[in-house]
Amino acid sequence: MNRESNMINDEQAVEIFKALSNQIRVNILQMLKEPDNNFSPQAHVIKEKGFDGGVCVSDIRSKVGLSQSTTSQYLSILLQSGLVEMKRIGQWTYYRRNEETVKQFEKYIGLKI
Amino acid sequence: MNRESNMINDEQAVEIFKALSNQIRVNILQMLKEPDNNFSPQAHVIKEKGFDGGVCVSDIRSKVGLSQSTTSQYLSILLQSGLVEMKRIGQWTYYRRNEETVKQFEKYIGLKI
DNA sequence: TAGAGATATCGCAAATTATCAATATCCTTT
DNA sequence: AAAGGATATTGATAATTTGCGATATCTCTA
Numbered sequence: 186m187n188r189e190s191n192m193i194n195d196e197q198a199v200e201i202f203k204a205l206s207n208q209i210r211v212n213i214l215q216m217l218k219e220p221d222n223n224f225s226p227q228a229h230v231i232k233e234k235g236f237d238g239g240v241c242v243s244d245i246r247s248k249v250g251l252s253q254s255t256t257s258q259y260l261s262i263l264l265q266s267g268l269v270e271m272k273r274i275g276q277w278t279y280y281r282r283n284e285e286t287v288k289q290f291e292k293y294i295g296l297k298i
Numbered sequence: 299m300n301r302e303s304n305m306i307n308d309e310q311a312v313e314i315f316k317a318l319s320n321q322i323r324v325n326i327l328q329m330l331k332e333p334d335n336n337f338s339p340q341a342h343v344i345k346e347k348g349f350d351g352g353v354c355v356s357d358i359r360s361k362v363g364l365s366q367s368t369t370s371q372y373l374s375i376l377l378q379s380g381l382v383e384m385k386r387i388g389q390w391t392y393y394r395r396n397e398e399t400v401k402q403f404e405k406y407i408g409l410k411i
Numbered sequence: 412t413a414g415a416g417a418t419a420t421c422g423c424a425a426a427t428t429a430t431c432a433a434t435a436t437c438c439t440t441t
Numbered sequence: 442a443a444a445g446g447a448t449a450t451t452g453a454t455a456a457t458t459t460g461c462g463a464t465a466t467c468t469c470t471a
Contacts, residue, residue, distance in 0.1 A: 195321065195324065196321070198318075198324070199318070199319060199320070199321050199324060202315050202318040202319040202324075203315075203319040203458095205311075205312070205315040205319075205411070206312060206315040206316040206318075206319040207312070207458090207459085208308065208309070208312050211308065211311070211312060211315075211411075214411065215410065215411070241417080241418090242417070242418060242419095243416095243417065243418085251460070251461090252460065252461055252462075253417085253418075253419095254418090254419080254420080254421090254460080254461065254462075254463090255459075255460050255461070256418095257418060257419055257420085258419085258420090258459090258460085260418095261419080261420095273418090273467090273468095275417090275468065275469070276416065276417050276418080276467070276468045276469065277417065277418080277468095278417075278418060278419090287411065290407070290411075291404075291407050291408055291411075294403070294404050294407055295404055297328065298318070298324075298327065298328070298400065298403075298404075316428095320428090320429085354447080354448090355447070355448060355449095356446095356447065356448085364429095364430075364431090365430065365431055365432080366431095366447085366448075366449090367430080367431065367432075367433090367448090367449080367450080367451090368429075368430050368431070369448095370448060370449055370450085371429090371430085371449085371450090372429095374449080386437090386438095386448090388438060388439070388447090389437070389438045389439065389446065389447045389448075390438095390447065390448080391447075391448060391449090
C-alpha cells in the first residue's frame with residue numbers, strides 16, 4: 186500500500202486553510218482535540234456505536250455561543266475540509282476530529298509551505 | 299533567552315490561515331521557497347544589500363498573472379501575516395519568505411491544531 | 412400517527428474579500 | 442526640476458463569507 190496515497194493536494198489544502206480562517210472554527214477543532222476536558226460525557230450510545238470522541242452539535246453549540254444554524258454550518262465546513270468526521274446516531278449528529286486528515290495536513294505544511 | 303518567545307498565538311495563526319486561504323497567495327509563498335528556480339536573477343543590488351532570496355514585485359506579478367495592484371495587495375497580506383518580509387532597495391521592493399514565521403507556524407500546527 | 416427534540420437547509424442582510432483601473436508616491440536619472 | 446519606472450494606495454464593483462431566524466427533515470416516543 187502506497188504510504189503517500191493520502192497526501193493532500195493544493196486544492197484540498199486551500200479548503201482547509203479556508204476552514205481554519207475563522208477563529209470560532211479553529212476553537213471547535215481545538216475543543217474536539219480533548220472532548221473529555223471540554224464537553225460533558227456524551228450519551229452512552231457513542232461508546233456502544235464505536236464513535237469515541239464524538240460530540241453532538243448542541244453541546245458544541247452551547248460552547249461556541251453561536252446560533253444552532255451557524256454552528257451546524259460551521260461543522261459542515263469543517264466536515265467538507267476533511268478535518269472532522271461525522272456520524273448520525275439516532276436523532277443526534279456526532280462530530281469528531283479526523284486525525285488522519287490533520288496528520289496529512291501537518292505533513293503538507295512541512296513539505297509544501 | 300526563552301525559546302518559546304516566538305510562539306505565535308491563536309490570533310496570529312488565524313491571520314496566517316486567512317493569508318493562505320487563497321490559492322494564488324499560497325502559490326506566491328511556494329514560489330518564494332525556491333527563488334532561483336522560479337525567478338530570473340534579481341539585480342545585483344540584492345546580494346550587495348544582504349537580502350538574499352528577495353524577489354521584486356514586478357517579477358512576482360508576471361508569474362501570478364494578476365494586476366499590479368492586486369499583486370501588491372496580496373504581498374501586503376502575506377507581509378501582515380508575517381509569512382514574508384520585505385525590503386525596499388532603490389525603487390524596487392523585494393519580498394522573501396520569513397522562514398522563522400513559517401517554522402513557528404508549523405510548530406503551532408503541530409501543537410495547537 | 413402526532414408531537415417533540417435534534418440537526419440541516421433556506422433565505423436574507425451585513426460585512427468582508429477579490430480584483431481591477433486610476434491615481435499617488437517614491438526613486439533614479441537626465 | 443522634470444520625466445519615467447516601480448510600487449502602493451484609492452475608489453469601485455462583483456463575489457464570498459458571516460451569522461441569524463425561519464423552516465424543513467429526520468428520529469424517537471406517547
